[in-house]
Amino acid sequence: MFRILSIAPEMIASSIVLIPAVLTLGKTLIHNVGRTACYTAFALYLAAVYVLTGLPSVFYIHLDATFDFVPFLGMAANAGNNILNVLLFVPLGFFLPILAQKYRAVKRTVLFGLATTAVVEFLQIFTYRATDINDIITNVGGTVIGYFLARGLMAAYPKLVRLAEEENDCELYAVCGIVFAVMFFVQPFLSALFWGMGTAGI
Numbered sequence: 001m002f003r004i005l006s007i008a009p010e011m012i013a014s015s016i017v018l019i020p021a022v023l024t025l026g027k028t029l030i031h032n033v034g035r036t037a038c039y040t041a042f043a044l045y046l047a048a049v050y051v052l053t054g055l056p057s058v059f060y061i062h063l064d065a066t067f068d069f070v071p072f073l074g075m076a077a078n079a080g081n082n083i084l085n086v087l088l089f090v091p092l093g094f095f096l097p098i099l100a101q102k103y104r105a106v107k108r109t110v111l112f113g114l115a116t117t118a119v120v121e122f123l124q125i126f127t128y129r130a131t132d133i134n135d136i137i138t139n140v141g142g143t144v145i146g147y148f149l150a151r152g153l154m155a156a157y158p159k160l161v162r163l164a165e166e167e168n169d170c171e172l173y174a175v176c177g178i179v180f181a182v183m184f185f186v187q188p189f190l191s192a193l194f195w196g197m198g199t200a201g202i
Helices: 002-006 008-030 033-052 079-099 106-126 133-156 158-164 169-201
Strands: none
Touching: 008 033, 008 169, 033 079, 033 158, 033 169, 079 106, 079 133, 079 158, 079 169, 106 133, 133 158
């Protein structure tokens, strides 16, 4: 809970840019109010993942290659962290089949989750965090859980199935690109400004 609260300033700073950016994308590319709302929530989720996993930014790049390629080693001793890793990727698996028809195939969703967590682990080479195969395993597990939760919800509420009927293949990747650009280049400046204002007010 403390970790979630601690990222609040970063999330507020990023949402100042992310929300208008995704809403603009909704006007120019998505052309669907419901899907635009889902993409806005998805963008904020990706921003939270970016902050929680401590990925690099234009202000913070430090090459520190620490690897752990032995699967399942130490997972039992680090059960709490592994559960959090699973939960962190449940929303990814949940959003994908709702937003894009091609991700209604479990294989595609798993591959997207695998690619996403692989990118996260690669980028952590440029931070003080370790690149750990167990994180990839638990994150993919969370993606699978999210996928089946979404499929169950779509079966109960058929309107969700129709949400992606007018999708454009570029939408998902455009949102992911916007999130990365904002979090890497823009959010660090806004966060520094936000913290500076808070310090000045003390």
